[in-house]
Amino acid sequence: MSEYFKAGALLKEKRGGDHVSHKHAHKKKAIMDFISKLNCEEPHYCRGKTKRYYLPAELSINKLWLMYNNSQTDNLKVKKSYFRNTFNQNYNLGFGSPRTDVCSTCLQFSEKIKIEKDNNVRNKLLINQRIHKLKANAFFGYVKEEQSDLLTLSFDCQKNLCLPKTPDQSAYYSRQVNLFNFTIVQGSSKSKLEPSNVFAYCWVENSFPKASNQIASALYHRLQNTELDGIKTVRLIADGCAGQNKNTTVLAMCTKWLAEAPRHVKTLEIIFPIVGHSFIPPDRVFAQLEKEIRKREIIANPDEYYNIIKDFGQVITLGESCKVFNWKDEAARVMKPVGRWHFQFKNAKRYILKRSKKEGNVLIKGNIHYKHDDGVFKNVNLPGRLSINLQPAEISPTNKISESKASDVRKLLINHYGDNWHTIERLNFFVPLISDPSDEMQMMTTQNTETIEDVMCEPQEEITSMLI
Known part of the structure; x- marks a missing residue:
């Protein structure tokens, strides 16, 4: 009380609190200086603005602690627990995994730049590497874009799912029946993945092969069953796989749909990425699916796969809920051969379709660049053939495997279940x-x-x- 009357304030409480950390402030600063010099990387599939960075996969906190102590004098060495607390409390760092699907072009540029001694050649490599990455970023700009009058559909095929999935070692040497999952995601890469906007078109190889007809039929079904109120532009995004996505079969289907679409839909775009940079929303769905599938030791029939997929999207079975049509043969009947088109089909990264002044027909433009409009709209149909005249025949499912x-x-079934496997209902x-x-x-x-x-x-x- 006497101190209060003299100074006008109560004495500062000295019991409890942290009386130790300030003694080791110089050690903490040395640790932070050491960590700040480490080379960090953004994740391989960086989405939006991220604040988490990753150190090389071969490192760990224990290894970093040993490296720090070996590089410091005795008065700055610390215990492992002190180093770990500083690392965890002051940094948002993780340890990456070895990359498995890096762009081949990016790797070539990196390796050539490392060993090149001629400055002029090295500068050219750096410029080309920069251009390559800018093109990849330009593609992802389309994937992220959101507008009220724009509908974006991105699609891709998951890796083949084997039937039966068993832990039996003989399965490694055995051919198995494949189940195919072709997933379409509605919305941009910023959209939340929910069953309402994820559509999984599934079929087993005994019904249909995995080819362009099945991809085009699934896309046609999705376009026909999507709400289009207020939509002026429909954008389709996929990788450049020629056998499935980037072909005249899918383009023919798109011309047919646009010719029949509501009049307020003005254009349809198909955009393909730079090779090696094709991470799109379906890949996020596949990552979640494969994580769940790994938890199942045995998957014996397609319905068990479908039950897993239903947690992440709507399952639509080809041949039942979605009819399959022979778009490939119909495209050959109506459209010109690709060699007679007015642009280089293989090199084009963007295809833009719009209605022709001639009723029932659609014009196509192919752009080689993402930002520069370097194409012209022209008719690619044979003389006297209209896009609306495409009438593909329905393909019936089979029930055969080789x-x-x-x-x-x-x-495999006999090895795992015995000679009476056929009596098991599963x-x-x-x-x-x-x-x-x-x-x-x-x-x-x-x-x-x-x-x-x-x-x-x-x-x-x-x-x-x-x-x-």
């Missing part, structure tokens, strides 16, 4: 796909007999030389 694959799947999917074993044995016996006869017809000298 004999060699059927044999491998049968052996495996009913495979019963109609696999031929009778007795038929296979008869076929193998016939083949072996023919092989022996062929050998016996050879001259004795050649047989002797073969045995030797």
Whole structure:
């Protein structure tokens, strides 16, 4: 109280609190100086503005602590716990994983720049590397773009899902039935991934192959069943796989749909990325799916895959909920061969479609660059053929797989479930796909007999030389 009357303030409480950290401030500063000199990288699939950076995968906190202590004098060395607390509390750093799908062009530039000694050549490499990355960023600008009158659909195929999925080691050497997942995501890369805007078109290889007809049919179904009120531009984004996405089959389907679309839809764009830089929203869906699939030891039929996919999107089965049409043959009947088009089909990164003044027809323009409009709209149909006249025939699903694959799947099922595998209800999917074993044995016996006869017809000298 006497201190209060003298100074006008109460005494400062000295009991408790931190009386130690200031003694080690010089050590903390030395640690932070050491960490700040480390080379950090943004994640390979960096999305938007991120504040988290990653150190090389071969490092760890323990290794960093040893490196720090080895580089400091005794008065600045610290315990591992003190170094760990400083690292975790003051930095948002992680340790990356080795990259597996890096762009080949980017790697070539990096390696050439490292070993190049001529400054002029090295500067040219740096310029070309910069241009390459700017092109990749220009593509991602389209993926991120959001407008009230713009509808963006990005699509891709997941890696083949095997049936049956078992932990049996014999599965590694066995051919299996493939289930295909073609996913379409509605919205930009900034959109939240929900079942309402993720559409998984699934089918098994015994029904249809994975080809351009199936991709075009799924896209056509999605475009027809998407709300288009107030939409003036529809943008399709996919990787440049020629067998599935970047082909006349998909373009023909797009011209057909635009010719029939509501009049307020003015243009349709198809945009492909720079090779090696094709991370789009479906890849985020696939990452989540594969994480869940890894948790399942056994997946014995397509329905079990569908139940996993339903947690992330709407499952639409090709051949049932979505019809498959022969767009490829119909495109050849209506459209000119690619060699007669007015732009280089392979080199174009953007295709823009708009209606022609001629009712029922659509014009196409191909741009090689993302920002520069270097193409012109022209008709690519054969004389007298209109886009609206495309009438692809429906393709019926089959129920067959190759004999060699059927044999491998049968052996795998017998190894894992026993000779009576066909009595297990969970495996009913495979019963109609696999031929009778007795038929296979008869076929193998016939083949072996023919092989022996062929050998016996050879001259004795050649047989002797073969045995030797």
